[in-house]
Amino acid sequence: MIRPHGYLPVLPLRNTVLYPGVTQALRVGREKSVKALQKSFEQNNWIVVTAQRDPGARADVPDDLHRIGVVSKVESVRGNPDNGYTLMVRGVERVRLTDIKAEHGYFEAMTENLADLEDADEPTQKALLASLKELSLDVLKFIPAETRELEELVKGIEDLPFLVHTVAANADFDLKEKQKILESLSVRNRVMHLLTLLQSLKDNLQVQADIRAKLNNKFGQSHREQILREQLKAIKEELGEGEETNMNDQYRRKVDEAGMPEEAKQLAESQLKRLQDINPASPEYQVVRNHLDLMLSLPWSKSSEQTEVDLDRAREILDADHYGLDKVKKRILQHLAVLKLKKNQSGSILLLVGPPGVGKTSLAASIARALGRKYARVSLGGVRDDAEIRGHRRTYVGALPGRILSALKKAGENNPVFVLDEIDKMSRGFTGDPAAAMLEVLDPEQNRAFVDHYLDTGFDLSKVFFIGTANSLEGIPGPLLDRMEVIEVSGYTTSEKFHIAKQHLIPKQLEEHGMSKEQLVVPDGTLHRLITGHTREAGVRDLQRKIAELIRASTEKVLHAEGEPVRIEVADLEEALGPERFQSEVADQNTESGVVTGLAWTPVGGDILFVEAALMPGTGQLLMTGQLGDVMKESARIALSLLKSRLPGMDPDLDLAKSDIHVHVPAGAIPKDGPSAGVTMVTALASLLAHRRVDPKLAMTGEVTLRGAIMPVGGIKEKVLAAHRAGITTVLLPRRNEKDLREVPMDIRSQLRFVFVDHVNEVLKFALGVDAAVVPADVVPNETPLIPPPVDA
Structure with missing residues (x-):
């Protein structure tokens, strides 16, 4: 095993002392x-692990x-910096620390290997091995029965140095004696010293x-209690009550009735046998019992x-719970129709993607109502450990099953x-990577035998109807995304x-605030x-929060009205909610040349x-400036290069070699990136160089190539909705995005004018109101054509 050179x-x-070849749990908090x-x-x-003096x-x-210490490998880590870590560390080889320093708030050292001195021939080593095994097993006989695994381990070791290290690591010796064993290079001397300590x-x-x-x-109290328990058990058996009151018999009956598959049933019976053999006062007893309780509480066959x-x-149900979202409802009903035709309802995995607050989670609850199934939910936000999905192994203290099985246990059904x-x-x-763990959960070919580390046997997830929710597809790995059918839920x-608000939010908030619609009226x-x-x-x-805030602000008026209805007028909004936070961002803009409105897509909408x-x-x-990403910066460079190449002599007095151009996108605290601002960049620079202002109620989006072609972009529906909210009246789009307007509701489309373009010539002709084909080249700058007709090469 290759380890890095230099300081470790x-x-x-x-x-304690760690030995080569021994894996040990350590607690780290300093x-x-x-x-x-x-x-x-x-x-x-x-x-490098070493003991303190x-x-x-x-x-x-x-x-x-x-x-003298041990170069080691950290096998696993649990915990955090605030509460400390618990780690499993495996010793690899003994080393001498030659240069220790503490310059960065922790110790680090150079090391040199210290190999064992082979000072005993093979017959001597066999004799020492047998003596050490015998004496070690004699000592273990004095320790409770929980050490049976250690006995089997000692019996199976045939390597003398490894046996020495294993026994020394588990024996209750003084720390100085353990360090002496580690520092001894002679295998023979090490064994002799360990035999002396074991004999003592x-x-x-x-x-x-x-x-x-x-x-x-002596006849102690504990002995008397044990005798009385045995007598009580015998009496209950005589009365015919022993079978039901005996815990082990109850467990055995539950195992038979649980409907487990054969592999899981064998594991449960094995755990039940262990439970009968373990002392109830032992910590292992509770671990085995908790595992058995989980197995019996899972819905193996209950659907x-x-x-x-x-x-x-x-x-x-979908129409009653959600207004609008016609396309989403149509896709869901199509999926349910497939389930109706397909008798074996397995492998159903949907992914609802959309901005926050559009009803993704509540749509899933409505699907559960429509199917007549139980509803289970797990929030995966912030999960960084795959054990949250697969569970912890039972060897860890405080181990728990993963979130998937815990939610199924709570639901009480397997579908x-x-x-x-x-x-x-x-x-x-x-x-670990929780997304990798989710691959097994969401793969219909694998989740028939999903193995939770805590459960330690396969559980069938193929009957579960999985529905994922997300704000964006960008954070989902490709292999995981490939396992789900994506349904976009737009704003x-x-x-x-x-x-x-009228049909759902206001009635709900009135009920939560103890009012009726007759007491408080919110006009349209x-x-x-x-x-x-x-x-x-x-x-x-946010609309729901504002409605709740408005209703709370009207509570006093309702109380003083003495049964008369209270109307909330427009003038009351400022008193209850403060000044309007949002106004039309473009309606009153007196734009100078060089300023153009663009459209953007974000994970929370357009x-x-x-x-x-x-x-x-x-x-x-x-x-x-404006915290632009690399792609957006490239769009600005393309826009300037395009104008330079197509406008030689636009302004005889303008020498771009002696001028700087500054492009800024406001809201500088927000990172921005993407190619769809290319057409906006070109229009802004052309407006600046031609001294022509662009209509502030015109917005545009599209990618521009160096040859002036307008390329299609995504997020058209969200961008158009954002334009409508902002007071835009005209939207300029790539012609190849015309088909995407079908996603925009008709009432929004009817209020906007759409202009479709293929080339930047069309953009600038429309945005700046000039005909590049007829305006002469020697007019003054205010009337200069922005881009002459392309010349055939």
Whole structure:
């Protein structure tokens, strides 16, 4: 195993010694130790482990550490910097620490290997091995039955150095004696020293056992209680009550009735047998019992009644719970129709993608109602550990099953509608990749035998109807996305928000605030002004908060009205909610030349943006600000190159080599990127150079090539909705995006004018109001054609 050269981080130990070949659990909490552990992650989990000379010291200087330690590999880590870490560390080889320093808040050292001295021939080694095994097994006889695994381990070891290290690591020796064993290079001397320590330990344990035997001869309270329990058990059996009151018999009956597959049933019976053999006072007893309880509480064979899918009822439920979203409902009903035709309802995995607050999670709940199934939900936002999905292994203290099985246990059925909320918010951590664990969950070919590490046997997930929700597809790995059918849930129009508020949000908030619709009336005009002036979002979550705030502000008026209805007028909005936060962003813009309105797509819906350009004396540089990404910067460079190549002599007095052009996109705190602002960049620069202003109620989007072609872009529906919200009247789009307007509601399309273009010539002719084909080339700058007709090469 190749380990890195140079300095390695050093982990000081207080009360134990790690040996080569031995895997040991360690608790790390000190600041220096945590930093050393974090440094090891950068060096492929390699770390040097050594003991402190004084276990009670803080180990602030290198002299506090022993110079002989072990280069080790960190196998697993659990915990966090605030509460400390628990790690499994495997010793690899003994080393000498030749140069220890603490310059970065933790110890690090150079090392040199210390190999064993082979000072015993093969017959001698066999004799030493047999003696050490015999004495070790004699000592283990004095320790409780939980050490049976250690006995089997000792019996099976045939390598003398490894046996020495294993016994020394598990024996209760003084820390100095353990360090002596580690530092001894002679295998023979190491064994002899260990035999002396074991013999002393055996003698001590024998004396303790003799004392306990004498005390046990007396008739103590614990013995009396045991006799009474046995008598009580016999009495209940005589009365015919023993079978039901005996815990083991109850477990056995539940195992038979659980409907487990054969493999799971064998595991449950094995655990039940272990439970009978373990002392109830042992910690292992509770671990085995918790595992058995989980197995018996899972819905192995319990399903909701498979009723025929009623498409008319499903449509009624979707329409009652959600206004609009016609395309989404159509896709869902098509999927349910397939389930109706397909008797074996397995492999159903949908992904609802859209901005926050548009009803993705509530749509899943409606699907569960329509199918008559239980509803289960797991939030995956912020999950960084694959153990959250697959569970923890039972060897860890406090181990728990994963979220998938925990939710199924709570649902009580093996075929619920299971929502994987915020599936795009999972991220990879140093403890694993939860997205990789989800591959097994969502693969119909694999999830028939999904193995949770805690359960340790296969569980069938193929009957579960999985529905994922996400705000964006960007955070979802390709292999995971490939396993789901994507349904896009776009933002709501103003009209849809109006009806949602009137039919759902206002009645719900009135009920939650103890009012009726007769007591408090919100007229249509007030509601419309509330939507347009105080909210601007793709969903309706903020609108719901504003309605709740408005109702709370009207509570006093309702109480003083003494039964008379209270109307909330438009003038009352400012008093209750403060000044309007949003106004038309373009209606009152008195735009100068060089300013153009663009359209953008974000994970929370569409939005408008402004591209501003300014000209100043300089050296021919192009300055770009507004926290632009690489693609957007390239769009600005393409726009300038396009204008330079197609407008030679546009302004005889303008020398771009002696001028700087500054392109800025406001809202500089927000990162921006993407190719769709290319046409906006070209128009802004052309407007600046031609001294012509662009209509502020015109917005545009599209990618521009260096030859002037307008390429199609995505997110058309969201961009058009954003333009409508902002007061735009005309939208300029790539011609190849004309088909995407079918996604935009008809009432929005009817209020906007759409212009479709193929080439930048068409854009500038429309945006700046000149005919490039007829305007002469020698007119003054204010009337100069922006782009002459293309010349055939």
